[in-house]
Amino acid sequence: MPCHDSPDLEKLDLITVLRALADPVRLDIVQRLYVLGEANCAALIGSRPKSSMSHHFQVLRESGILHTRIEGVQHHNSLRLQELEIRFPGLMDSILNNTEAAQLRRQTSS
Amino acid sequence: MPCHDSPDLEKLDLITVLRALADPVRLDIVQRLYVLGEANCAALIGSRPKSSMSHHFQVLRESGILHTRIEGVQHHNSLRLQELEIRFPGLMDSILNNTEAAQLRRQTSS
DNA sequence: TCTATAGTTCGATAACGATCGAACTATAGA
């Protein structure tokens, strides 16, 4: 099962991860992936050009936040939540629970 | 007791906070403040010029991460941990516990 | 009043990163 290279756990760098998440487009992608579990690029692109999205996925991949499994023509992306939890305990939880989307979810469900 | 303006809690933005923390110099300042509690700029500056540091403190202040209390000539900086905990539960904890400095502390104390 | 100290502001520069169109690669299906 082919896939893009993902950096090893030990090599993940907090600054790099924070910088990857500190962008509205990428945080949106991450938030959607959190809800969807796995998705191809098309499902996560709004109306932006493919080249822009490819760039953001690359940043997220290289920072270690997501993993890309390639199946034929489609690239299936998913968050590396378990691994991130080992490397940076609590980090992704605290960010995913504090996105605007998460705060909206809390509001509407209460 | 004079001080720099700090943005209101509701106005704090996750992306802005993450971007402020996603810089090695600033994350180092924040990490030191976490250990020291309160410190003036001089205590947090390495060998960098004052104007660079003033810039980083401004970014941290405007993002809502730190508060600056002015006492005479000195500016006493401290993290707004309690307020940040209310606005973004768990966020600062998870970041402060995952800095390189924190990981070093854990290694040497075990 | 003079001086030293602490920090800000200003202006310039340089590096980085987001954005996007166009060309390219690779796979699936007809």
Place this chain on the structure above:
DNA sequence: TCTATAGTTCGATCGTTATCGAACTATAGA
């Protein structure tokens, strides 16, 4: 083999930001 689809790579542009020296402000203390 041809075509459509999914995504990458390349190159250019543009806005943002880090860096720093120099000038400035304000307070404390002699």
